[in-house]
Amino acid sequence: MAEIIVVTSGKGGVGKTTTSAAIGSGLAIRGHKTVIIDFDVGLRNLDLIMGCERRVVYDFVNVLNQEANLNQALIKDKRNPNLYILPASQTRDKDALTQEGVQTVLNELSESFEYIICDSPAGIEKGAQMALYYADQAIVVTNPEVSSVRDSDRILGILQSKSLRAETGAEPVKEHLLLTRYNPARVEDGEMLSVEDVVEILAIPLVGVIPESEAVLKASNQGEPVIFDESADAGQAYSDTVARLLGEEVDFRFLEAGKKGFLKRLLGAR
Amino acid sequence: MSIFDYFLSNKPSSASLAKERLQVIVAHERVKRKSPSYLPQMQQEIIEVIKKYIAIDEDQVTVSLDNDDNHSILELNVTLPDK
Numbered sequence: 001m002a003e004i005i006v007v008t009s010g011k012g013g014v015g016k017t018t019t020s021a022a023i024g025s026g027l028a029i030r031g032h033k034t035v036i037i038d039f040d041v042g043l044r045n046l047d048l049i050m051g052c053e054r055r056v057v058y059d060f061v062n063v064l065n066q067e068a069n070l071n072q073a074l075i076k077d078k079r080n081p082n083l084y085i086l087p088a089s090q091t092r093d094k095d096a097l098t099q100e101g102v103q104t105v106l107n108e109l110s111e112s113f114e115y116i117i118c119d120s121p122a123g124i125e126k127g128a129q130m131a132l133y134y135a136d137q138a139i140v141v142t143n144p145e146v147s148s149v150r151d152s153d154r155i156l157g158i159l160q161s162k163s164l165r166a167e168t169g170a171e172p173v174k175e176h177l178l179l180t181r182y183n184p185a186r187v188e189d190g191e192m193l194s195v196e197d198v199v200e201i202l203a204i205p206l207v208g209v210i211p212e213s214e215a216v217l218k219a220s221n222q223g224e225p226v227i228f229d230e231s232a233d234a235g236q237a238y239s240d241t242v243a244r245l246l247g248e249e250v251d252f253r254f255l256e257a258g259k260k261g262f263l264k265r266l267l268g269a270r
Numbered sequence: 271m272s273i274f275d276y277f278l279s280n281k282p283s284s285a286s287l288a289k290e291r292l293q294v295i296v297a298h299e300r301v302k303r304k305s306p307s308y309l310p311q312m313q314q315e316i317i318e319v320i321k322k323y324i325a326i327d328e329d330q331v332t333v334s335l336d337n338d339d340n341h342s343i344l345e346l347n348v349t350l351p352d353k
Contacts, residue, residue, distance in 0.1 A: 157303045190283025197289045
């Protein structure tokens with residue numbers, strides 16, 4: 001049986017797809033057979049972030065409608081043999097997703113994969129609910145910013161009431177907080193919510209903190225998940241996150257700003 | 271923040287303001303989320319009944335439902351107008 005992990009957030013633009021690509025790649029790098037599914041039907045982007053946009057022939061909805069089989073739709077990653085992508089349809093809307101259809105696809109994938117990463121669309125509507133319904137674990141991607149934190153709390157409420165695990169009274173979905181676009185210098189200046197603040201408000205275990213980094217845009221420009229950039233802070237932070245997901249204890253890094261000189265600090269330069 | 275800002279202002283940082291606002295709104299929304307869906311309509315009907323007898327404003331009535339382990343408490347709070 002595969003472990004199904006949904007990457008969700010409520011709010012858009014916080015880094016769900018970047019995170020899905022990085023975490024899925026990280027699990028594959030560590031030898032786990034992993035598939036990442038783009039649930040954002042109508043607005044697919046995982047293919048671009050993974051750099052396989054020109055190799056998409058069939059998609060998730062084709063498989064749901066039995067117009068193609070899974071092997072035709074799955075795209076094998078060129079960097080890692082353990083990694084596959086199931087792209088979303090670009091021409092349909094979220095209504096193309098049905099609970100039974102999604103379950104059939106997930107069951108079939110479960111037979112040959114260890115991890116299934118579900119990249120959720122933004123919002124709390126059907127697409128987002130489909131992405132999280134069958135999840136065993138949830139990575140709640142949050143920016144240290146008021147609207148993102150509030151939306152994350154909202155999506156946690158949905159995980160706790162509208163997932164299969166909640167509806168059947170099974171063991172609840174395991175929740176993980178992933179804080180992204182974290183800027184320690186601004187936190188130190190009292191301009192940004194700190195890790196501790198967000199953990200206190202959302203009250204779920206922290207799985208990772210990804211610093212705001214130029215490497216993320218560079219990675220998406222190139223279509224290469226940022227975790228492959230081993231020299232980048234964001235890439236290393238995602239590697240740590242993957243290790244924690246697999247149960248390892250890893251110290252948190254990149255939580256403090258680089259030391260500023262006394263004069264710079266005195267004059268308020270950044 | 272420079273040393274000049276430090277001496278010029280003693281306002282709370284914007285981050286602590288954000289935290290405070292979030293704590294209030296998130297707590298409020300969690301309570302609402304846990305309350306049953308019939309609550310708003312029930313509240314409305316209770317208000318209608320009270321209005322028949324006493325002139326009150328709608329915002330002077332609060333209805334809340336708290337769940338403990340084995341019992342629920344329906345709390346109704348009406349502020350009566352001054353005579």
